[in-house]
Amino acid sequence: MRTVTFMAAVLAALAFAVPHVAVGQANLEINTPAINALQRSMQQRHTQLAPLYASGAVGFTRDGNIALRDAKAVPLAQRQQVNALIAAENQDRAALYREIARANGHPEWESDIRTTFAQRWISRAQSGWYYQNAGGQWVRK
Amino acid sequence: MMAETILRRAVLLAAGAIVAGCVTINIYFPAAAAEKAADRIIDEVWQLKDGASPPAKQPDAAPGETK
Numbered sequence: 516m517r518t519v520t521f522m523a524a525v526l527a528a529l530a531f532a533v534p535h536v537a538v539g540q541a542n543l544e545i546n547t548p549a550i551n552a553l554q555r556s557m558q559q560r561h562t563q564l565a566p567l568y569a570s571g572a573v574g575f576t577r578d579g580n581i582a583l584r585d586a587k588a589v590p591l592a593q594r595q596q597v598n599a600l601i602a603a604e605n606q607d608r609a610a611l612y613r614e615i616a617r618a619n620g621h622p623e624w625e626s627d628i629r630t631t632f633a634q635r636w637i638s639r640a641q642s643g644w645y646y647q648n649a650g651g652q653w654v655r656k
Numbered sequence: 657m658m659a660e661t662i663l664r665r666a667v668l669l670a671a672g673a674i675v676a677g678c679v680t681i682n683i684y685f686p687a688a689a690a691e692k693a694a695d696r697i698i699d700e701v702w703q704l705k706d707g708a709s710p711p712a713k714q715p716d717a718a719p720g721e722t723k
Contacts, residue, residue: 543689558703561701561702627685628694636698
């Protein structure tokens, strides 16, 4: 009889454990004020970055950032402005990866999130845009 | 009596294994979920989804106006 009671308790514990597993596999939390603000900031900057991606001046690095690929594609007068754009974008990206990891209670996921984004930015990039392959060489999509 | 003890230990062990597995799943990086999250954010930043821009609904939705 005691065994039956004990097994019922185990079953009850399992009933709690199963949804817990499901939560672990569900969507990541990306709807926080910090993440939304970063998203908006990057969205606004994208109108300035898109022509630079198209001209090949700026490309996507394999570590989830962007970088100046071909300085000659930018008129000398604009180079400083482009460098500032790149720096601001990379700052937002770093904050975005960090915030997603934090919002999900796992700050240690930051580098995994960065790696995931690095792959997704590249595979969603338009054809003609440049990215760094695994060996670090620039490739045109 | 002996059999009952063994059964109890076996159940306890199984429960322990399942709880440990549960913890493990939460520690491992959820790659598929992260990919989905990345795609949703990229859609927003690059404005890749047509439905993402609300201005499409503006003309017939002036506040307080009914036709």
